Amino acid sequence: MECKNCHTVFEGNFCPNCGQRSTIDALTLNGLFESFVSQLFYFERHFVFTFKSLFKQPQILLEEFSHGQRKKYANPFQFFLFFLTIYLVLYAVLGDDLLKNLGVKMQVDGKTIDRSTQVLSIKENLDKYMNYLYFLRPISLAVGLKMLHFKRMNFAQALVMAFYVEGINLFIGSIMMFPSLHFEIGATQAILGTLVYAIVFSRISDSLWVGAIKGVVSGMISIAIFGGLIAGYFAIFIINKG
Ligand SMILES: [Zn+2]
Structure with missing residues (x-):
C-alpha cells in the first residue's frame, strides 16, 4: 500500500518513513472525535506518568530515556x-x-x-x-x-x-x-x-x-x-x- 501522508510504499500497520497509520479512513466527524479522545487519554497517561516518574524514580527515567525508551515518557x-x-x-x-x-x-x-x-x-x-x-x-x-x-x-x-x-x-x-x-x-x-x-x-x-x-x-x-x-x-x- 502507499502511505497517504508521504507516499512511501510499504506493508504493515505503520508507515516506516513517517509513522502514519496505514488505516486512515476518510475524514469524518466521528473519526475526528475518536482520535481526539484517544489522543487526550494517551496524552494524559503519558504526561502524568512522566510527572510521577520524575519524582519517584528520575534515575530510571534518565537511564531508560538515554538508552532509547523514548516513547515511554513524554518528550x-x-x-x-x-x-x-x-x-x-x-x-x-x-x-x-x-x-x-x-x-x-x-x-x-x-x-x-x-x-x-x-x-x-x-x-x-x-x-x-x-x-x-x-x-x-x-x-x-x-x-x-x-x-x-x-x-x-x-x-x-x-x-x-x-x-x-x-x-x-x-x-x-x-x-x-x-x-x-x-x-x-x-x-x-x-x-x-x-x-x-x-x-x-x-x-x-x-x-x-x-x-x-x-x-x-x-x-x-x-x-x-x-x-x-x-x-x-x-x-x-x-x-x-x-
Ligand atoms: Zn508515510
Whole structure:
C-alpha cells in the first residue's frame, strides 16, 4: 500500500518513513472525535506518568530515556512547552493583577512613590520576549548541572532533565498564581522550586544528600544566570527611560 501522508510504499500497520497509520479512513466527524479522545487519554497517561516518574524514580527515567525508551515518557521539550503554554496563558490573563500586588510603591526620602505605571510598562516590554526568555531557564539549569559535575549526565542528558524539571516548576508557578492574587506568598514558590530540584536530583547522584545539594546549587546557578539576564534587561530599560 502507499502511505497517504508521504507516499512511501510499504506493508504493515505503520508507515516506516513517517509513522502514519496505514488505516486512515476518510475524514469524518466521528473519526475526528475518536482520535481526539484517544489522543487526550494517551496524552494524559503519558504526561502524568512522566510527572510521577520524575519524582519517584528520575534515575530510571534518565537511564531508560538515554538508552532509547523514548516513547515511554513524554518528550522533554513537549513536556516543558505544555506547561509553558499553561503558564503563559494564565500570565496573560492574570499578569497585570499579579504585578499590582508586587511592591510597586517605593519609599524614597519618606515619600511614597507609586511605580506601578513604570512596572507595568516594563512588564509590557518584557512580555514581548517572555516566550523566548523562558527557554533560558532549562538551558541555564543544564549549565548549572554540568558545572557541578553530575557524573551520570552528559550535557544532552542534563538538558533533558532540565527541560523536565523546569516544566514541573512552570506547573507550580501556574498554580501559585492563584493564591498570590489574594495573599502575599513571599518566597513560597522559590521554596517549592528548590524542593523540586532537591527531590529530583537527589536520586540522580550516588548519594541522596550530595545529589540534593548539587540539585539545589544547580538551581541557584540557573536562577542567577536567568535573573542576571532579566536584571540586565531591566537596568537597560530603566536607564533608557531616565
Ligand atoms: Zn508515510
